[in-house]
Amino acid sequence: xxxxxxxxxxxxxxxxxxxxxxxxxxxxxxxxxxxxxxxxxxxxxxxxxxxxxxxxxxxxxxxxxxxxxxxxxxxxxxxxxxxxxxxxxxxxxxxxxxxxxxxxxxxxxxxxxxxxxxxxxxxxxxxxxx
Numbered sequence: 298x299x300x301x302x303x304x305x306x307x308x309x310x311x312x313x314x315x316x317x318x319x320x321x322x323x324x325x326x327x328x329x330x331x332x333x334x335x336x337x338x339x340x341x342x343x344x345x346x347x348x349x350x351x352x353x354x355x356x357x358x359x360x361x362x363x364x365x366x367x368x369x370x371x372x373x374x375x376x377x378x379x380x381x382x383x384x385x386x387x388x389x390x391x392x393x394x395x396x397x398x399x400x401x402x403x404x405x406x407x408x409x410x411x412x413x414x415x416x417x418x419x420x421x422x423x424x425x426x427x
Contacts, residue, residue, distance in 0.1 A: 325353065325415050328407040336385025337405060337417050347419055347426040349400070354414040358388060358404040361414040366402070384424055391422070 326334060326341040339345055354361040370376045370392055381389040387405040401419035406412075419426075 324351065325407045325413075328413075329405060329415065330386070333385050333387070333405065336387075336423070337403065337415070344417065345423070345426070347421055347423060349418045349420050351418065352416040353407075354416060356414060357412050358406050358414045361416070362388070362404060366404070366416070381422075389423070 324338070324342065324344070326338055329337065335345075337345055337348070344351060354365065356364065367378060370378055376392050376394050379391040379393075381391055381401075383389065384403060385405070387403045390402045390404070391399055392402060393399040401422055403417040403419065403423065405415040405417060407415045417423075
């Protein structure tokens with residue numbers, strides 16, 4: 298998914314490839330509202346236990362979802378997406394395949410006015426992680 302997002306961002310953005318790559322890999326701890334950090338991080342450099350990985354997208358959560366995440370997951374990979382509501386003041390989705398293998402995705406708004414998205418990928422529903 299990150300390669301497809303990177304390719305599309307390079308086509309549509311005035312940012313340099315280096316800037317896009319840095320953001321895709323970044324952990325924007327300081328850019329996330331203080332009250333949200335405990336939901337997604339153990340520390341400034343480590344995601345919360347249960348997170349499989351993360352990805353930064355230089356677009357707002359709603360644009361990220363409809364332009365990249367939803368088309369890649371459903372049309373290209375044939376997965377189903379279910380909106381679960383809010384976790385840590387961010388949208389939470391369940392993604393599964395035909396064999397019922399599941400993962401969860403949080404779309405966390407970051408940057409000024411939430412114009413960027415921090416995607417956290419979870420092995421299990423983060424609402425059930427201690």
